[in-house]
Amino acid sequence: MRSRRRRHRHAVLAATLLLAVTGVIGVAAAGREPVLKQVDLPHSYYWRELYLPQLTTGPSSLSFMPDGETLVYSMGGSLWRQRIGSDEAIELTHAKGAYDYQPDVARDGRSVVFTRYDGTGMELWQLDLGKGRARALTHGGAVNVEPRLSPDGKRIAWVSTQGTGHFNLFVAELGAEGLRNARLLLGERRSTIDRYYYSPFDHAINPSWSPDGQSLLYVGNPEVAWGSGDLWTVRVDDPTQRRKVLAEETSWSARPELAPDGKRVLFGSYHGRRTQQLWLTTLQGAAPLPLTFGDSERRNARWSPDGKRIAYIGNAGADGNTSLMVMETVGGASQPVQAKTHRTLQPTTQLTLDIFDESGQRVPARVSVLASDARAYAPADAWMHADDGFDRARQATETHYFHCASPCSLEVPAGATDVTVQHGFAHALWQQRLQLAAHKSTPVRVMLEAQPLPREFGDWIGADLHVHMNYGGHYRNAPAQLARQAQAEDLDFVENLIVNKEERIPDIAYFGTRTSDDPDRPRIAHAQEYHTSFWGHLGLLHLRDHYLTPDFSAYRHTAMASPFPHNGVIADLAHAQQGVVGYVHPFDTVPDPARDAVLSHQLPADVAQGKVDYIEVVGFADHQATAAVWYRLLNLGFHLPAGAGTDAMANYASLRGPVGMNRVFLDTGGRLDEAVMLDALNAGRGFVSNGPLLGLLLDGQKPGATLRVDTARKLHYRVALRSPVAVDHLELVHNGQVVKRFDLTGDATNNHHRFDAEGDLAVTQGGWLLLRAWNDGADPQILDLYPYATTNPVWLESSAGVPDARGDAAYFVAWLDRVIEAADARDDYNDAAEKRATLDYLQGARAIYQRRAEGK
Known part of the structure; x- marks a missing residue:
């Protein structure tokens, strides 16, 4: 995986380098910026999902009321109050265009502090529970999270990026006038060791108060290279008095909390397991012991005021969505807190979407619903997902979406509601603004318009070669659920690349298994990604015997720090068990040997040595930067096919893109068989895309074929474009140079979304020729840097030879x-x-x- 923040920051540099390499420039991702761009940390897709609150239809965080019988919790972007044993939830907050999270109730029960996200930043707010009035406590647009009130309610601790862009502990006094004497508790510190997944600056997160209000428990990472840090304690009035409680491989959400008696520390940990469970230690760092067990996650746990109960957020339900559970500390008896009825702050209505394809058959689809309150909604049992970037000039917050198994119903506020429905790339987008009346059910029939490529260009299946089914996210995924996600995206095949996240490999139990041959369901194969921050990451498909371990190398400051085995060795081990080897998410910028501070990516070495079967030209990288390197390899005669993979963490709420956002279309004659699919991939019979569909015939030959060039005549081409979004550029590229630009001006319906052309092209030299489509900037309907697609090359042989590639x-x-x-x-x-x-x-x-x- 790559740092999404880095990709946006260097998009223009990548485009500039393309000018030197290929003679083509595209200003990538114009206007599109990361969510919460003020956070100055690498690998945003980790800390954003694993640490920051996300919009979910189920509960996400909680706090006990003083009676120990009532909870205040976040759900669907609002705060709710519900008594344990009751099935009615009472809405406490509902802000237009904003979402509320992380409540902490004062010990006197009169107020609650919480975090509010409005698309710009995250600020702390306080709600008076008696009067129902809320006020902002922080201002300025930083990211302020994890507010915790001291036992006497006179002080507050929280985590903020204010002033640095890094996550640091702050404390302040809290009174009638708001916050006073806010201060950074520990100060900025740069560790002496290098860290790949974490900032060189230490962070301090997950604060909670001691029962006497004198100290804070927190997670910090001074000199920690692996994981998000250890458990620490610090005296609030004398920060020099701090000590490590427990060395622990945490992953952003340990959230340690002392029991009311001050003797036991409750925290969340993977501790070498596949799922996060609740553990207990002491302030003296006693050997931690697990309090819970199982294959589902448990996080964000809180003690009841008397210490007899623990409430937490889990995902053990059949649908894998988040849920609120209350467990007896002694005995472990547990019960869910479920909101079967909702007492809302404003009138609502029920919207039912029934989605059909061009043949009149119901189909699942990806849906976005933005209601009259400028907030996103989904059915109560659906997984809400969020994009990782957006254009501030066009949207107030990032796009949220869910997968609808038609028909699906959801409760939304009355008024004007915008609905977008998408089912893969071969259907036009369906968009409407609906006027919904309060207390009235509204059924909507959605008819999707097909826009497939003409059959003569190929009989395609669509595959995402790079998905992570589970990766420590909010939801609990399984092959059947992943298949439903793929089906909603009109995707035929998914390669779940099983991989480590720090010390765990969440999906290892699925390795080598396959789904059934149900012709109506997408196929799921469980393969492997090989991690190394030094050489580049590999996708290892179709391994027939065993998972390759260790799953990573070159991890500094660990027992696996050695750069050996390098990727060539791993490729040989994969090929020995009939595996297919690809380089995944290759380049955020075009590598510059003269200027890059460090250059260790092994791709050209492995291509030269015959180890690489494909490259993700469209993936979690800059597509044009990757293509620039790919073109150079093609010029040298390396028949390196294009693959595609989204690198989607499919159980995340803050998903970097839906499953199938980046996919390869392979001409298999329509056969949905992994061996046939991989054969087509190796032969280059297809194209890769994040939206536009491309067809190319050159003298009747498709991509992947070899064609003899006759210098006495021209080559006849046929091209086709179908796209769910408008396309700026459609070009034929010969040996890295554009030899034909198609005019897409005029009527957008006919020319930007659908285009057909044929003609003759004078090509005298050999080499290769392909068709590509791309946009200058981002499109809000393509949840990627910018729309991009390219066919594989048609290879050309000529007595005139090939251009000079020295x-x-x-x-x-x-x-x-x-x-x-x-x-x-x-x-x-x-x-x-x-x-x-x-x-x-x-x-x-x-x-x-x-x-x-x-x-x-």
Whole structure:
């Protein structure tokens, strides 16, 4: 995975480098910026999902009222109050265009503090429970989360990015006038070790008060390379008095909390397991013991005021959605707190969507509903998802969406409601503004319009080669649920790449299994992603024997710090069990051997040595930057097929894109069989896309074929474009240069979304030719950097030869010089033999490019 923040920051640089490489420039993702861009941390898709509150239809966080019998909790972006044993939830807050999370009730029961997100930042608010009035406590647009009131209610602790962009502990006095004397408790500190998944600056998160109000428990990560930190305690009035309570591999949501008696510390941990459970230790750091067990998650736990109960958020239900549970501390008897009825602050209505395809058959689909209160809604049992970026000039907050198994019903406020329905790439978007009357059910029949490619261009299946079914997110996914997600996206095949998240591998039990051959359901295969922050990540498909371990290498400051095995070794191990090897999410910017501070990506070495079967040209990277590198490899005659994968964490609420957002369309004759699919992938018979559908015939030959070029005549081309969104550019590219631009001006319905053309093209040299489509900027309906699609090449043979590619070879020589330099500088190989084998492999690849650069 890559840092989404970095991708947005360097989009223009990537486009500028493309000008030098390919003669084409596209200003990628114009206007689109990350959600909560003020947070200055790498790998936003981790901390945003695992740490910051997200919009879910089920409960997400909670606090006990003083009676120990009533809870205040967040659900659907509002705060609710509900008595344990009752089935009615009473809405306490409902802000237009904003969502409320993380309540903490004062010990006297008169008020609750909470976090409010409005698309700009997260601020602290306080609600007077008697008067129903809310006031803002913080201002300025920072990210302020995890508010916790001291036992006497006179002070508040929270986590804020104010002033630094990093997560730090703050404390302040709280009175009638609001906050006073707000201060940074621990200060900024930069660790002496390097960290890949975490900022070089330490963070302090997950605060909770001691019963006497003198100290805070929290999670901090000074000199911690692996995980989000250890459990610490600090005296609030003397921050120099702090000590480590427990060394623990936490993952953003340990949230330690002392029992009311001050003796036991409750916290959440994976602790080497696949799921997060509740654990107990002491302030003296006694050996932690688990309090809960099982295959579902438990998080955000709180003690009741008397310590006899623990309430937490789980996802054990059949649908894998979040749920609120209350457990007896002694005995473990548990009961759900379910809201079967809702007493809302404003009138609501029921909206029912019934979705049909062009043949009149009901189909599931992806749906976005934005109601009259400028908030997103979904059915109570649906998983709400959120995009990871948006254009502030066009939207107030990021797009939220859910998958509707038609028909589906949801409760929304009355008034004007915007609905968008999408079912894959071969159907037009359905969008309408509905006027919904209060207390009246409104059925809506949605008829989707098909816009497939003409059959002569291919008989396609669509596959997402890079999905993570479970990855520590809010929801609990399973193959049947993943198949439903894929079906709603009109996707035929999903490769679930099982991989580690720190010390756990959530889906390891599914490795090697396959779904049934039900012709009406997408196929799910459980494969592997191989992690290394040094060489680049690999997708390992169709492994026939065993999962490759360790699942990572080159992780600094661990027992697996050695850069060996490098990716070439892993590729050989995968091929030995009939696996298919691809490079995933390759490049956020075009690598520059002369300027990059460090360059260790191993792709060109492995391509030269014949280890790579495909590359994710469309994936969790900058598509044009990746294509620029891909073009150079194609120029050198490497038949490297394009693949595509979303890198979707499919159990996340803050999903970086729905399953199938980035997909490869493969011409299999319509056969939905993994072996046939992988054969088509290896042969380059298809195209990759995040929206536009492309068809290319060159003298009747499809992508992946080889065509003899006759210099005495022109080649006849046929092209087709179908797209759910408008497309700016459609081009034929020959050996990296645009040789034909199609005019897409005029009527948008006919020319931007649907286009057909044919003609003749004078091509005298050999090499390759492909068709690509792309946009200058982002489109809010494509939840990616910008719309982009490309076919695989048609290969051309000619007596006139191919263009001079010595410059491309020299580029990779310079690249590998930097890789060799980086590999040689590592001092953490396990032995000299590992280092020698690695450097010999890289030198051998460099020699291949050197001979090409010399024209040999």
